[in-house]
Amino acid sequence: LLYTIKFEAMIGFVTSTELIELTSCIPKIKGRSDLVSSLIDAFQLPEKMDIIDPIRISGLQLTEFHSKDYIEALESYNDETDKELLQKHGLDYDCPPFVRMFETVCAIGGSSIDAAEALALKLYQVVVNWFGGWHHGQPQKAEGFCYLNDCVLAIKYLRNTFDKVMYVDLDLHHGNGVEEAFYHSPHVLTYSVHKFETGFYPGSGEIHSIGDGKGRGYSINIPLRDGASDSTLKRVSAVRREISGRIDVH
Numbered sequence: 001l002l003y004t005i006k007f008e009a010m011i012g013f014v015t016s017t018e019l020i021e022l023t024s025c026i027p028k029i030k031g032r033s034d035l036v037s038s039l040i041d042a043f044q045l046p047e048k049m050d051i052i053d054p055i056r057i058s059g060l061q062l063t064e065f066h067s068k069d070y071i072e073a074l075e076s077y078n079d080e081t082d083k084e085l086l087q088k089h090g091l092d093y094d095c096p097p098f099v100r101m102f103e104t105v106c107a108i109g110g111s112s113i114d115a116a117e118a119l120a121l122k123l124y125q126v127v128v129n130w131f132g133g134w135h136h137g138q139p140q141k142a143e144g145f146c147y148l149n150d151c152v153l154a155i156k157y158l159r160n161t162f163d164k165v166m167y168v169d170l171d172l173h174h175g176n177g178v179e180e181a182f183y184h185s186p187h188v189l190t191y192s193v194h195k196f197e198t199g200f201y202p203g204s205g206e207i208h209s210i211g212d213g214k215g216r217g218y219s220i221n222i223p224l225r226d227g228a229s230d231s232t233l234k235r236v237s238a239v240r241r242e243i244s245g246r247i248d249v250h
Contacts, residue, residue: 011124012127012128013045013127014111014127014128015040015051015129015131016054019111020033020131022100022104022108027098033131052127054107056103057153061153064156065139065153065181066148070141081097089141091141091142095147101147108132108150109148111129113153113154116154120157120162133171134146135169135176135178137149146177151177151178159187164189165188166188166189168191168240169192170193172195174192175192175194182218183215184212189218189219190219191222192222193236194222195226196224197226205221
């Protein structure tokens, strides 16, 4: 998220013991947040940032993007929940249901909205949430280890303050959930750099996917094949700077 305003404040870092604990329980990536937190502490990064203690958001706030029936499925889950209902909402295979699932989703959503709020209030120029970024989540289902799409929720929150937002995604996988959410919008420009090969998840993000309707030209994809090098990424970075320099975004 890019800013044209200069700030003098420190970097904000959204984190809490509860957020780390909950995100470390996600089945397919169990313990990853603990490892990330340990690495952050090893480099003494928290000493260089202001700590923002996140809140949990409610199920109602999650429906700013996600469907009511999906949120209800998350909240009501127990060992006796119908398997067909779970499968309908993507709660199987790569996103199996788990204890405290709804709490985890509310905590992640709250952490990214808190980050967005700190930016909107101009408290910081940069806010980091290393436990967010779940960009595959769909309105009515979980997908790709993502039980929600906190990126979309944060962008929607920023849109209450800023007319335009640029979303930059540098994950190995295409940020399909975020692109699809704003594919027809001229207010959010999505820019994704990702691996694009036959059979590689999620299979979207080709260079010709540029948005539609009023959003045509506001989706930018940089699909890379195996073998991309440092020089490749330097050229990609130059493209990003060129784009952000030509449009008025935050």
